[in-house]
Amino acid sequence: MLSGLIWLPICWGIGLLLLERVRPALVAAAGVVGALLTFALSLLMYIGFDPAAGMQYTEQYAWIPAFAIRYHLAVDGIAVPLILLTTFSTLLVALLVPPTDRPALHLAAFLVLEGLMNGVFVARDAILFYVCWEAMLIPMFVIIGVWGGPRRVYAAIKFFLYTFLGSVFMLIALLYLYHRSGSFAIEAFQLQPLSLHEQTLIFIAFLLAFAVKIPMWPVHTWLPDAHVEAPTGGSVILAAVMLKMGGYGFLRFSLPITPAACALLDGLMITLSLVAIAYIGMVALVQQDMKKLIAYSSVAHMGFVTLGFFLCFTPAAMLGLQGGMIQMISHGFISGALFLCIGVLYTRMHSRQIADYGGVVNTMPRFAALLMFFAMANAGLPGTSGFVGEFLVILASFQANFWIAFIAATTLILGAAYTLWMYKRVIFGEIANDQVRALQDIDSRETLVLGLAAVAVLALGIWPAPLVELMDPTLEQLWAHVQAGKHG
Amino acid sequence: MTLIAFYGFAGLYLLSGLLVVTLRNPMHAALSLVLAFFSSAALWLFLQAEFLALLLVLIYVGAVMVLFLFVVLLLDINLAVLREGFIRWLPVGGAVAIAMAVGIIAALYTELEDAAGAVALPADYGSAAWIGQHLYTAYLYPFELAGAVLLVAIVAAIAMTHRGRRRRRAQDPAAQSRVQASRRVRLVQLDKDS
């Protein structure tokens, strides 16, 4: 089942390339079918998944016996929601109209990317995880590099090198852990007793890899460039799933393997997250480019994820972990949808500058309504998923320290300010220029895509219980392990 | 008595080495190298390495040095150019050499001072039979290898230098690419009315 999740999209993508030679007309439809099949497979997995039973659907084959590297797949409460998010976002992107030049390669890149991302989430062997982690960069590099905007080459290279530099340190840490524990299995890493000094070094190595991915404050400057230059689909997947890799990494590697180091450095991590929330929130306020604004808003929202995770040494640890996880999933839907909306505008007006727009509501009322819904979700309106994650994290952070909650709560004001100010300048008001007057409202395909995202955001906002029940046992286990680990 | 001879030959040996390095004319340098070989052969005799000493003199000096001389004579090297930079680089080279010498000798004196006395040598030590006996038993394989190396050297030397028949029409791309315009094209100023 899990191998299917990895190899089905990859083979399907390659199949698309072949299909292009035979019957190019079918490529778009085939792409959608591929994404749909993977989504169905992930749904099947979700239905058959029993939250309380820890690791499930395990598959284990010897891969490189010489170094005890095994092709070992399994999935638990943390991975299932993220896989669902991946397959759902890729389905949304596949439904979009592919670009005119080389559509097959475009869809193939996305399907291969989806396979690799699923690979990262299901990998239980460190080397398999690392291979998928690095391989994932290649399709995204191609997507940004080929179909991107004017400065795409710079952005693609910057994105690739930045992430790559980070993950090289992770490789060192993995090798050291292999040296200590004798095998590459993640369980072995987690049970391997390590001295505080070792743990701190390993934690810093992992931090470099995951901080770049999330992105955390000082290493985030690649994200606005990557988003501005990436095509719509690329931006959606980059925002919806690739940013979660960092968070997943923290949960899967940093916290369980080096709990003492996390306890030692959680102060630093919390400060970085708060800087991301407040400082980036203000920076987002003054952006002129819509995509850059949403990119900075993503950094601010992901700040909540890291804040939530690193509250796990305070009294309200579980709240923080649940809040962080939900924030990841909800941010995936919301920012994915926002990028889809900007994509809709971009395909019509070929500009992302807020100044070029004004009074779009007069010509695109339905689009304005949907964008209003997503803007409100981005600002964390209760009833939408954006609120759930932030609410839990703020509740948890108050029990840690008043001032953490104080700064984290500023996101209410900043989030609303930059999102709605952008919304006002773009949507409300008189029609700014005749290009805006010539805009047509969104067609049925775009409405379907945005509608699906809206349903997901609303459902998670009104009734988050199923998602929480799915993750609760695994988070409980992780928290117990981290607590025990502290004195180990 | 042997000491005097030893110092004599040693002095000769060092002097000829110096000459090789300093002489302007490569011809003289080659001859002083030959002298160095002769003096070192003599010194080896002191160490009861007769076979090798003779080997050195007969084969090495005979063949290799002759080859040197042959090549030196074959190529008419103009001497003026050769010695140009000599003085400028002397201090650096000299300083490094002296430093190395001091280093090595200091090491020698500290390490070997307490070396045990000379070991009793077998009667036929250093003789051809003795070396042959060792050579063809323990060191047979390296011996074959040495032969192979020599063979390769011969083939390589010939392949490189042999120019084969004159008439070969093969082009020489390196030469072609290095041609300057001035040697192919001549601009001539024509006056108006012609």
Place this chain on the structure above:
Amino acid sequence: MNPALMACLAAVLLPLLGALIAGLGGVGRSTAHRVTIACTGISTLLSLLLYKRIILEQGASLNEVAYTWLGGEWLTLEIGFLVDPLSVTMMVVVSLVSWLIHIYTIGYMRDDPGYQRFFSYISLFTFAMLMLVTANNFLQLFFGWEAVGLVSYLLIGFWFKRESAIAANLKAFLVNRVGDFGFIIGIAAVLAFFGSLDYDTVFQRSDELRGAVLVILGQDISMATLICGCLFVGAMGKSAQVPLHVWLPDSMEGPTPISALIHAATMVTAGIFMVARMSPLYELSEVVLNLILIIGAVTALSMGILGIVQHDIKRVIAYSTLSQLGYMTAALGASAYAAAMFHLVTHAFFKALLFLGAGSVIIALHHKQDLRNMGGLYRYMPLTWIAMLAGSLSLIGFPGTAGFYSKEAIIEAMHYSRLPGAGFAAFALTLGVFFTGLYTFRLLFLAFHGRERTRVDEREQLRESPRVVTIPLLVLMVPSLVIGLPLVELMLYGGYFRESITVLPQHAVLATMRADFHGVWSYAAHALLTWPFWLAMAGVAVAAYCYLLRPQLPGRIATAAGPWYRLLLCKYGFDAFYLGPLAGGVRRVAHRLWQDVDSTLIDRWMVNGTAHSMYLLSAVVRRLQTGRLYHYAFMMILGLLLLGLLQG
């Protein structure tokens, strides 16, 4: 599911259903308004039924959980409904006023393109307000709180083509969000201390708060003060108390029905309702009660004064709302929660009446709102004039009217309260009555009496508004005038709120006032001798003198007052401060942060910087490869030498 919960669920969810049908159903104009009016009508009926069951028949209050929102044994958050005297009163007020306004809107928005959209928004608002009111835990309260903020944002910016409207709605939302910032910290504090967000558990264990202390920045702040203070910040944002009041006058950009519904009757009272609901917590913190008292008094007085200088008919009423909200907050401060709720109920009716009256004037004058070119309208619009007169009398607290009973109770409560700020509050509120009388009748005289300043060609078309507008006016007139009589005895002194409001013995202001209350009419008669009545009449006299007998006198006073007048005009400089230094300052700092730190320091220096330094490094290394043999030999020997030395 017992019938009461079913009724409550239906009452709350029906407006949502109506909103969805009207908004997304793509239905025609008439179906839209019929569906929404039917839904809100049924919701009003159900509220009245519940009211009868819980208040009149003293039935048990209902506290049920609908579904678990977020599971996990760490923290269970549910969505539930609490129907007790406090919330059922609010339910009736909200649904009744909203229903009347739905009917009124048919006339007001007749020729507006966004007709269905408007109806869907106001019934969505009703749903959100009912959710807020009937919540049984802090989470749902916060959901209703923000949803109401969202709908007010949508409605203020309803005419999205008008630049001023979309500026006003963004301002309203952000100022509300500033309030919510404090509110969410308050909720986090509640969870931190009590471990649950459910009203029941929190209120039963509320006395554990007495000694609790939280150390912030060295000082230890009592937990009760922190929780109540933060929650009150939220209430200030929503009920537009002084520092966060700037958005209410600007929200008049929205159509008049919503000004009546949201910015007079229901939404702005959410803050008052919340403080009344949290009375068990507020009673524990004298500091916060005193703060509330002072802020209420300051708002009442300062906003009342501003009402005098406004020229836009809706802004005058908006400032009057601000002032009346100040009265209610002051009542809360004095622990006279019942008086505050009573004033809330009466205010909802007569303020809605005033707004709708103003709306009908605006319809007649084809959306002109400036008092300076109105006058003498009573001849053309007698019904509207009577309604406005009734509303004004009730507003200034003319003895016998509903407004009189509630405002009189509040002013008296000030005298009995022993809080340090009570003296100042009593003075401010009594003085406020004079200004209330002044600006209310200034509006009445300028609009309906005196010289006709309307344009000549319009004068012929000046006719009474259509019946669908005047009927709600007349219907509303009844409660504005007479609602006080039955309720004053019951609400203030008759244990109307039973267990939903708890008052500590040392704060029981209303209990002491019960002693000298001998029936409704004697109270009214006794009031003729007290200060507030004479001040109100003095206000009316001054208004009559200035605006009827000597119309040019106010102009001369204004020029004479000079700087004072300008201070009032710029509304004490709050707006200037918020837009200039605060918002502008944040933008400037953000710009500096983005340009200097983010793109220059991190991006250009550290990221591209490292890339460039690699380039420089490689340029240097390139020169090492000279191509000359002896250099290489030399380096080899040098290496050997160094190795030797290192070994040696």
Place this chain on the structure above:
Amino acid sequence: MSVPGPLHFLVLGALMFCISVAGLFINRKNMIVLLMCIELMLLSVNMNFIAFAHHLGDATGQIFVLFILTIAAAETAIGLAILVVLIRKRDTINVADMDQLHG
């Protein structure tokens, strides 16, 4: 007749080695002298080998010298061949001119 101790020969070898190294640097121009210096270096190394062989009464030193000589001979042959080809192409054997391989 007492043979002088190994030390003298080692010192000789060392001195000769340093002289040839100096020769490498000093000689900026001539390839042939370069090759000769290398020959000299090898010779000095052989000297050491034989000195130790004699001192330890062991055969390997001498045999090794034999192999070094063969290698030296091969190396000289090829060196000179290259020299000849070089002269034919560049008609100069000035070491300073041959720096086309620089960075």
